[in-house]
Each structure stands twice: as structure tokens, then as C-alpha cells.
Amino acid sequence: MFRKVLIANRGEIAVRVMRTLREMEIASVAVYSDADRASLHVRMADEAEWVGPSPSSESYLRSDHILDAARKHGADAIHPGYGFLSENAEFAAACQDAGIVFIGPSAASIRSMGSKTAARQMAIAAGVPVVPGAHDALRDADEARAFGENHGYPLLLKAVAGGGGKGMRRVDSDAQLDAAFRDAASEAERSFKSAELYVEKLILRPRHIEIQLLGDRHGHMVHFGERECSIQRRHQKVMEECPSPLVAARPGMRQAMGEAAVRVARSAGYHNAGTVEFLVDPAGDFYFLEMNTRLQVEHPITELVTGQDLVRLQVEVAAGEELRLTQDEIGWRGSAIECRVYAEDPYNNFFPSPGKITRLTRPLGPGVRLDGCVYEGWTVPIDYDPLLAKLTVWNTTRETAIARMLRALREYDVAGIHTNITFFRQILDDAAFRRAELHTGFVEEFLARRTPREWLPELESVASMVAAFHAKASAPPRAEANGARRSRWRDIGRSEMLR
Numbered sequence: 001m002f003r004k005v006l007i008a009n010r011g012e013i014a015v016r017v018m019r020t021l022r023e024m025e026i027a028s029v030a031v032y033s034d035a036d037r038a039s040l041h042v043r044m045a046d047e048a049e050w051v052g053p054s055p056s057s058e059s060y061l062r063s064d065h066i067l068d069a070a071r072k073h074g075a076d077a078i079h080p081g082y083g084f085l086s087e088n089a090e091f092a093a094a095c096q097d098a099g100i101v102f103i104g105p106s107a108a109s110i111r112s113m114g115s116k117t118a119a120r121q122m123a124i125a126a127g128v129p130v131v132p133g134a135h136d137a138l139r140d141a142d143e144a145r146a147f148g149e150n151h152g153y154p155l156l157l158k159a160v161a162g163g164g165g166k167g168m169r170r171v172d173s174d175a176q177l178d179a180a181f182r183d184a185a186s187e188a189e190r191s192f193k194s195a196e197l198y199v200e201k202l203i204l205r206p207r208h209i210e211i212q213l214l215g216d217r218h219g220h221m222v223h224f225g226e227r228e229c230s231i232q233r234r235h236q237k238v239m240e241e242c243p244s245p246l247v248a249a250r251p252g253m254r255q256a257m258g259e260a261a262v263r264v265a266r267s268a269g270y271h272n273a274g275t276v277e278f279l280v281d282p283a284g285d286f287y288f289l290e291m292n293t294r295l296q297v298e299h300p301i302t303e304l305v306t307g308q309d310l311v312r313l314q315v316e317v318a319a320g321e322e323l324r325l326t327q328d329e330i331g332w333r334g335s336a337i338e339c340r341v342y343a344e345d346p347y348n349n350f351f352p353s354p355g356k357i358t359r360l361t362r363p364l365g366p367g368v369r370l371d372g373c374v375y376e377g378w379t380v381p382i383d384y385d386p387l388l389a390k391l392t393v394w395n396t397t398r399e400t401a402i403a404r405m406l407r408a409l410r411e412y413d414v415a416g417i418h419t420n421i422t423f424f425r426q427i428l429d430d431a432a433f434r435r436a437e438l439h440t441g442f443v444e445e446f447l448a449r450r451t452p453r454e455w456l457p458e459l460e461s462v463a464s465m466v467a468a469f470h471a472k473a474s475a476p477p478r479a480e481a482n483g484a485r486r487s488r489w490r491d492i493g494r495s496e497m498l499r
Helices: 011-023 040-044 063-073 089-097 107-114 116-125 141-151 174-192 253-267 299-306 310-318 398-411 421-428 442-449 457-471 488-497
Strands: 004-007 027-033 047-052 077-079 155-159 169-171 197-201 207-215 221-233 236-242 272-280 286-292 335-342 359-361 368-372 387-395 413-415
Touching: 004 011, 004 063, 011 027, 011 040, 011 310, 011 368, 011 387, 027 040, 027 063, 047 063, 063 089, 077 310, 089 107, 107 116, 116 253, 116 286, 141 155, 141 174, 141 197, 155 174, 169 174, 174 197, 207 253, 207 286, 207 310, 221 253, 221 299, 221 442, 236 299, 253 272, 253 286, 272 310, 299 310, 299 335, 299 368, 299 387, 335 398, 335 421, 387 398, 398 421, 421 442
Parallel strands: 004 027, 004 077, 027 047
Antiparallel strands: 155 169, 155 197, 207 221, 207 272, 221 236, 236 335, 272 286, 335 387, 359 413, 368 387
């Protein structure tokens, strides 16, 4: 087993990996940029090393700096987390050349699955259904136009080398195609250093469901079931749940999707943790979308429902151990929901909200897990993704998990910056969400049907209280309709909030 592991990442995922390493009695090494000198992951690590200025291109994305830090501190292995270098085949190969274990798949597997067109071809060869689309990169917009003429509109242009919604454009008609192709290629070039695009038929109102799997270097592979990831903004996931309400209602669907995911991964000679993503149409048919060759942001919900520590399993198989689980030994119990808490303003088009956290109250209690990286007095930097924490809850059913999440969100208080906590409360109270009528366009439809008055309930509530206290500051407490008096503590608490 490893003696020391460097974590080539920052924020909440670095903290999360450190916690498992500490349980395994493995020393941790943090890396940090100028902006992260006072970050929680630096404070928690056993050792830390500066790797460059604040821009990620000069620090966290500098594989040479990361490897120099690993050598300097005598790290046996590097855990990449997610994002940054986690799906960089050249970095994985450089680790191997340096004699440092990369806690993830091989460079060859990352390359084969990193190309969306190559991954589609592997899925087809493995007998897994794929969305109708091009098998190779498009030469120009005319090839996309020919596809549209044969398969009809709408269609979706996607970056060959990317993901996360970058380099992606919906096209509803031939008239939109040239501009969409130009914009998608430009964004793909900026994001992935490759302007190559491919095209797919757009499935309307699909669900986004993914399968978590893990394999060792001895040929063993298992899956840990599905996660529902249909609550998205601009193709970016914001809320996930496990199990998927759709899969839970369809006996045999989890097994079918799990076996399909394993076939795809085996075709790439895969080992370590990975996730195979599927689109599911309104009829319940699923199609391979892509494979993420890393630990996913939303892995905590799988851990809560299966009782497994996926980071520990990653470390063990990277160290050469055999998987200690068989497929029959993996079970699913209860329901878990995760909300990605961001420093952003939901009432200003979700604009990022960096700044100093002046007050922080974390939710606690049964079935509540908070994977975070912030503390009171810390300044959220503008340089990186504004993810503050992942709030995850578990309960015995989906309905009780929703109730628990609402309770936890009400306890969660972050002052000094804007967050999307209120936005999640509104989604969880939405009737369509509670009926599990989910699809990847759910958030856009949710926002479109909200009136301005519905959008700002908290602000209206505060304004009403200010007016009430101003007009009736000296009035005696009024009895409630049932004859009970108002809570003195509640009134005092509200008074304090308005100071």
C-alpha cells in the first residue's frame, strides 16, 4: 500500500480524498496556487507545496509542476480528483514514466474514451445502443447539414474532445447550422485545444442517467448502480439522486444498464473508477452518451446508498490489490440526493459571487453529509469554479430524502456572498420534481414557469417583516387562529435577523 499520496486538485474534492487517506493511514500532500494559500485543503493536508500563480493554466494544469511537487515530497502516487488533469492522458503517462502511480485508468483508456467518436465506435462494437449520429469528426458544416437532411432536426453539435456542455450547440433548422457550427467549433478550440465536432440526433426531453463502475488490474469489474443526473443548467449537472426514480420503477433496467456499462469499459481495457453516461428517451430506451474516466463529482450519493467508499477502492486497486467485492455483494438501500452549492446569484442569471464568507452555519443531523472546502472568514476566489460544497442526504425513501434535504437546506446559512441554496429549495418544492417528471430541460422549464413573485419569496418575506415590525413595534403579541400565542423565540429571532 502507498505511504504518501499527492492530490493534484483543490477545494472540496481534495478535502474528500484526504479524509479517506487519513482513515487508511496514508500521508497526504496538497498542492496550491497563490489564490489557495489559505484554503481548507492546504490546512488539512500533512504536507503542502506551492505550484504556481492563481490562474489554473499556470498552476493546477502544469503537469510538470505537479510532478516536481510529488518527487520533492516523495509521493508514491497521485490522485487527480476530477477536472484539471484527471482525464489528461499525457499526465497519466508522465506519472508512469516518473515511477509514480496515477490513481485512475491507464493513459490508453483515457485516450480511447476521451475521443467521443472513438468511444461511440467502441460502444457499438460492444453491442451497446448509441444515439444516431456521426461516427467520425465532421469536416465542415455541410456534413452536418447532410446528416440533418437524412435524420431530421433538431440535432446536436458536440466537441469531439470535450464534455461538460462546452462546444455544444442545439440546431433546430438548416438556417441555424452555419452559425452554430462556427460557435461550437470556436468554443471547443478554446476549451479543449481541438475544434473538431461531431453530430447527433437530439433526443427531446431525455433523462441523463449514469452508471458508476470500478475495475481492478486483474480483470474484475463491478458496477454500483445508477445516478439520475437530469437536473442540469446549460448541460451542467446541479442536482443528482440515487437511485433514479425511473430505473427504480422498472425492474431489470439497472441490470441491463450496468451490464452495458461494463461491456463498454471492458472494451477499453479499463481499470479504476469510471462512469458511463446514458441518455434515456421518454419510452425508456437508453443510449450510450460518453464515459468519464475519473471519479465523478456526484459520487457521494452512490456511497450513501451502497455503503462503499469509492475513493478507498480507487486507492486499493491502484496499489495493485484485487477488488474485494463481487457484483452480488453490492446492494442498494434507501435514497440519496445531492445539491451542488455554488457561490452564485440565482436572481442574477446565476452570476458567480466570489467574496468573503462572513458567517457560516453548516447543516447537521441524521443522514446529512457535507463535502465542503470553505470556512468562516475565507474568501471565495474568482479564479476557479465557484463550487463551495456538495450537500448530500440519505433517507429510506425518495420522499423522506426530499424532506431531509429541505430541512438541511433551511439550516444551511452562508453570509457575505450569494449562493444557490434557495434555488434548490424551490426545485425540491416543485410538484413536477416531486412526481419525478425529470428530463435534462427541467430547469429551463422550471425557470420559465416561475413568476417574479414566486422567484423572490425570501426577499418578499423579509420586506413584509420589516414593514410589520416598523408599523407594530409596540403592539402586544397577537394570538394565533387556534388561540395559541406566537413563539417569543421566533419573534426575537426574526428581530435579530433584521438588524
